[in-house]
Amino acid sequence: MPILETKGLNKEYASNHVLKDIHLQIWPGEFVAVMGPSGSGKSTLLYSVSGMDKISSGSVMFEGQELTDLSEQELAELRLNRMGFIFQQMHLLKNLNIRDNIILSTYLAKKSKRSSLNKRANELMKRTGILALAERDITQVSGGQLQRAAICRALINEPAIIFGDELTGALNSKSAGEMMGILNEINSAGTAVLIATHDAKVAANAERVMYMLDGNITAQLHLGKYNEAMGNFRNREERLAAWLLKMGF
Numbered sequence: 001m002p003i004l005e006t007k008g009l010n011k012e013y014a015s016n017h018v019l020k021d022i023h024l025q026i027w028p029g030e031f032v033a034v035m036g037p038s039g040s041g042k043s044t045l046l047y048s049v050s051g052m053d054k055i056s057s058g059s060v061m062f063e064g065q066e067l068t069d070l071s072e073q074e075l076a077e078l079r080l081n082r083m084g085f086i087f088q089q090m091h092l093l094k095n096l097n098i099r100d101n102i103i104l105s106t107y108l109a110k111k112s113k114r115s116s117l118n119k120r121a122n123e124l125m126k127r128t129g130i131l132a133l134a135e136r137d138i139t140q141v142s143g144g145q146l147q148r149a150a151i152c153r154a155l156i157n158e159p160a161i162i163f164g165d166e167l168t169g170a171l172n173s174k175s176a177g178e179m180m181g182i183l184n185e186i187n188s189a190g191t192a193v194l195i196a197t198h199d200a201k202v203a204a205n206a207e208r209v210m211y212m213l214d215g216n217i218t219a220q221l222h223l224g225k226y227n228e229a230m231g232n233f234r235n236r237e238e239r240l241a242a243w244l245l246k247m248g249f
């Protein structure tokens, strides 16, 4: 069973028909990137399939549950427990240290004891290389370090899927590369990943790339799982670049 499946998904803002009859499936543990020109509907797609935004018509099934059937409360719980989000506009809070930012939403939902959340946050910060910064305020760390904190926050409840929107957009190329390394590791451990990006270097990490144009998914490229040990990244980038050229990107 797909972890995520849409059928005839439509999203309209007033008279702007942004998503048009989208049928897609994401499988457990899959790593999928959505590319396409600015304004093609990538962000709207992520918001729609993750229950952040109400859809206009169609179906969005997540782990066998129809999202539109859920109450606000049920949806909030599902999102907290099963989904992780790394979106640029979802800022971390000032005057809270990194660790507290990571655990806050879960703690407020009374999901777990503070001590066990701290322990899990520490493990995640260790894994992403920011444990030494745990007590720092978010204004005292770099953009790349903040983005790692955002990853930790997204992972605190061991979600089945991570959604990311232009998650390397504000990072320099070295930080972006490190970020993708972490995301690959998370995905290798079994978490599905669905990201929107305009950056081919980022999308080349995905096993499948979908191309969006004008609210439609017009093409897909299967790159297969990236295996760092095989050192075939260059080849993936070339295949993706050739494909994007064909799409007129």
Ligand SMILES: Nc1ncnc2c1ncn2[C@@H]1O[C@H](COP(=O)(O)OP(=O)(O)O)[C@@H](O)[C@H]1O
Pocket (backbone or CB within 6 Å): 013, 016, 018, 036, 037, 038, 039, 040, 041, 042, 043, 044, 045, 196
């Ligand atoms: N909250 C909103 N209200 C009205 N129109 C929106 C809103 N969000 C996005 N849109 C419109 O939807 C279209 C797709 O936007 P978006 O999903 O952000 O594209 P992308 O992420 O591919 O750049 C654009 O025409 C945009 O203006």
Ligand SMILES: [Mg+2]
Pocket (backbone or CB within 6 Å): 042, 043, 044, 165, 196
């Ligand atoms: Mg966008």
